[in-house]
Amino acid sequence: MNIAPGEIYGFLGQNGAGKTTTMRMVMGLIKPTSGSVELFGSDTSGGIGSLFERIGSIIEYPGFYLNLSGAENLEIHRRFMGMGNKSSIDESLKTVGLLDAKNQRVKSYSLGMKQRLGLARALLHHPELLVLDEPTNGLDPAGIKEIRQMFTGLARQRGITFLISSHLLAEVEQLATKIGIIHKGRLVEELDSESLRAKTRTCLEIRVTDENRAAVVIEQGLGAKDYRIMGDGSLRLYQFLDAPEKVNACLHEGGVGVIGIALFADSLEDYFLKLTGGGA
Secondary structure (H helix, E strand, C coil): CCCCCCCEEEEECCCCCCHHHHHHHHCCCCCCCCCCCEECCEECCCCCHHHHHHEEEECCCCCCCCCCEHHHHHHHHHHHCCCCCCHHHHHHHHHCCCHHHCCCEHHHCCHHHHHHHHHHHHHCCCCCEEEEECCCCCCCHHHHHHHHHHHHHHHHHCCCEEEEECCCHHHHHHHCCEEEEEECCEEEEEEEHHHHHHHCCEEEEEEECCHHHHHHHHHHHHCCCCEEECCCCEEEECCCCCCHHHHHHHHHHCCCCEEEEEEEECCHHHHHHHHHCCCC
């Protein structure tokens, strides 16, 4: 994996693919059996050491002292990180939308509020890198949108670098400037947002009675070369987007029954499933 300063790196993979394990290795919580991790140009095989002060993280579920307030939990972390400025607590809580709830006991927080508090703690010491494992767990759609906008703003205004794992592919597609896809412990693809857009293109999705015959017909009748047989009774044609009636007529003349034609945009989810072979 290669993550440049200021990037928002979306880390995708099926359950059990190795996302959390990788993040644990980045944070120095477990040691790799082979290979190495380099942070800020330094090899971490001997431990993260002082680099820890430059990183904020949520790995799996954030834990708190439930009988203390949100602000008191952050105060413990502030002292642990050796920070002298107490105003950073309110600043961090305001960033994640929890300032009004800072004096409530954490046991009264909803799952989404606890997730926000975890983000506030990760941001408290103004890190250069945020390592976030499923940071939008427990958030409603409005909350997810707010967090997405917050991450984009932090990357732009503070130059924070993000490593974010998520199962919400549509969110990652909107947020990430670079994407890495891991499958069975191996990085199978790494691409920037521009390359992703090239791979997730608009097409004509054509449902037919015989997709293999349809492919032959459009090749011979239209000279089509850029298409994909989907294996579910349809094919996707990346040409002739403005002439579906021409495609329909060609298939009809070639003896292929057309059930439907629709303009369709490939998504990151489609690309992900193609790379990983579907599954959970």
